Amino acid sequence: MINRVKSGILYGIEGRLIEIEVDLSRGMPSFSVVGLAGTEIKESKERVRSSINNSNLVFPNGRIVVNLSPADLKKDGSYLDLGICMGILRNKISKTDEELMKIAFLGELSLDGSLRSVNGILSIVISLKKYGIKSIYIPIDSYYECHEVEGIEIIPVKSVKECLKVVSMPSDEYESFIEKRYADLNTIIEEKTREFDEKKIYTDDFYYIKGNSFAKRCVEISVSGGHNLLLIGPPGTGKTMIAKSIRSVLPELDNSEKLIVTQIYSAAGKLNNISGLMKERPFRQPHHTTTRLSIIGGGINASLGEITLAHKGILFLDEIPEFNRHTIDAMRQPLEDGYINVSRINNSFNYPASFTLIATANPCPCGYYNTDKICTCKQSEIERYKNRISGPILDRMDLFCEVGEIDYEEFSKNNSEMYSSCEMKKRIELARNVQYKRFSKGMEDKDNNISLNSEMNSELIYKYCILDKEAQKTARKLHNKYNLSNRSYLRILKVARTIADLENRERIGESDIIESFSYRKAYYKYFSKIY
The missing domain is CATH 3.30.230.10 (Ribosomal Protein S5; domain 2)
Incomplete structure (x- = not known):
């Protein structure tokens, strides 16, 4: 039988x-x-x-x-x-x-x-x-x-x-059993969800970060369009605090994103059993001693890496030069394509890895190169330290933000509500809604596969990143003067598109291009002599 x-x-x-x-x-x-x-x-x-x-x-x-x-x-x-x-x-x-x-x-x-x-x-x-x-x-x-x-x-x-x-069970007895079982379990879910929401309080709020309005603006643009961000500055200026505060301005996941993110965490065994579908975007912060397999994924069991666990959220690498260079370089393809293909002898797995990379770095080993304080590093040590981040990875960063020390007057001022986490989150959500509407209505063009400006390919960039006449002149001057690579120029256009979306402008103006390019000044200040 x-x-x-x-x-x-x-x-x-x-x-x-x-x-x-x-x-x-x-x-x-x-x-x-x-x-x-x-x-x-x-x-x-x-x-x-x-x-x-x-x-x-x-x-x-x-x-x-x-x-x-x-x-x-x-x-x-x-x-x-x-x-x-x-x-x-x-x-x-x-x-x-x-x-x-x-x-x-x-x-x-x-x-x-x-x-x-x-x-x-x-x-x-x-x-x-x-x-x-x-x-x-x-x-x-x-x-x-x-x-x-x-x-x-x-x-x-x-x-x-x-x-x-x-x-x-007979059908009537079965229906009675299921109704009672669901009622009991749903009561537990409601209680546990309420407890979880009450404990969900972020201690890091941008309102309590003194000064650094330039860095806060960078964060707002980065989260609005999903753009990669590198924060550079000496120790103690608040780079890590700024990066951790990003959790407080992340929009909630939409229905399709909830499903895929919950699937990922369920497969990895990292899901809170009571929470049901995840509502918050992931914020992953691996230590710099983390292995390549832990970051990328793979191994005998083709396990999920940090880049997959950060899907639709943030991957935060604090002190990125301290990470193994080969580990960071292995992120090139996922940063560009939004997925990682893990191949083994008998099978191949395609894991989603569409995340926003937020990284911090000191300008040199002692941390005070190009600052008001005396740098004790030799030039060879500075170049070796910077060389830990490869050119191709730097080319995949959209925003470079220098975080400097602030004086006492700035520190003693009351912050503006404009850069509190609550107000920033409202503006970010409005900018994301503009992007969702833009890409969702292009179903026949398959634009609905993406939802953020950072995910646009070349075709969509030329379709949606339309510059007015003054912006075109400025973009041409910047491209020729700084000999921008194709990737760098396209990333400037993507960031400019997000800046325009924050202001709810249909066309990209000259001010958007200038502001977008200004977020690359730190790159030329710290890295242009090497790359």
């Missing part, structure tokens, strides 16, 4: 449908799993056996062969435990084979028969919906993660015994 049930596994950050075939036959007692199963899945034999016995159910005393289809897909993790268990206990499920083919079972088993949550369950649920699955049984602790997914019925259960009971 062959029993068939459906389940799924995590593959990269997406899910794959797995059909479990269980052959129960007479013979010498044995239990084998075939179908390119990894170590964790082979270990599931003992979890399934113990959970059935400890649930006061009878484990079949005969020859059991479990086949996982498709057989050419490597399967790892404990996702299939519940599916294998249900396949073995098929005779206790009062549903037809046709009905059972529209149901999937997903979850890890404990030895006592209870269910444990698994990483990446949101991605699997979304993928199984695309495969035509109508209902999916999951561990109760995983419900918080995927309760907002529409178009598929989520049935949270506590144990193997409860799963068998619920799947075989």
Whole structure:
């Protein structure tokens, strides 16, 4: 007798449908799993056996062969435990084979028969919906993660015994059970969400950062258009404080962004179970000793790197020259394309990596080169220090901001509300709405694949970055005088487009081009002698 049930596994950050075939036959007692199963899945034999016995159910005393289809897909993790268990206990499920083919079972088993949550369950649920699955049984602790997914019925259960009971319930009894279970869990979600929101207080606010209005303006432009930003200055001037305060002005994720970011964090096992879909944009701050694989992703299990965890958010590299140069250079392609392709011998994963890079740097090892204080570094040491950031990476930065020390008079002034985080966030959201409308109405031109000015390709730049006559003259002079590379010039146009959007102007004016170029002065001051 062959029993068939459906389940799924995590593959990269997406899910794959797995059909479990269980052959129960007479013979010498044995239990084998075939179908390119990894170590964790082979270990599931003992979890399934113990959970059935400890649930006061009878484990079949005969020859059991479990086949996982498709057989050419490597399967790892404990996702299939519940599916294998249900396949073995098929005779206790009062549903037809046709009905059972529209149901999937997903979850890890404990030895006592209870269910444990698994990483990446949101991605699997979304993928199984695309495969035509109508209902999916999951561990109760995983419900918080995927309760907002529409178009598929989520049935949270506590144990193997409860799963068998619920799947075989008459329709009226089943509806009563589901209604009560949802009510109980949704009450918990509301309470936990309220507690989470109350604790979500940012201590870093731009209002409390004295002076540095130029740096605050740079941040406003950077976040509005998703432009990469490098803050340069001596120690103690507030570079790190400015960068950390960016969290307080990040707009919330839209619906499509919530889904993909939550999938990423679910696959990485970094999701708050109670939060459901993530609402806040990621802000990742790896230490400079972090390895290349941790930043980029990869390794034996093709794990997610910091650039993927920062998707649709901020990747903050404090003291970027202290990072390994090869690690930083590996970010060239993701910074340009918005994704990273991790290839292994048997498979290849395409991970999203569309993030805004915020970095800080001292001008030299001692930190006081080109400042009022005495620099104690030799010229060779200064050049070696600057050379830790390669030319191609500098060419991918849109904004260069020099953060200097402020005098006592500036420090003692009361800050303007104009540069409080609240006011900055309002302007940023308005500028982003302008961009969303611009790119969303170009569906026939496939402009809807992007949402920010920084993501425009050459075609869209020439379509939307329209300069008036005076701006064209100024742009020509700057291009010829400073011998700008094509990439640098296009990035100046993108930044100018964002500046115009902040002022809600359709065309880019001369002042927009001049201001955009002014954010490259720090580059010429500190790096032009080397590159």
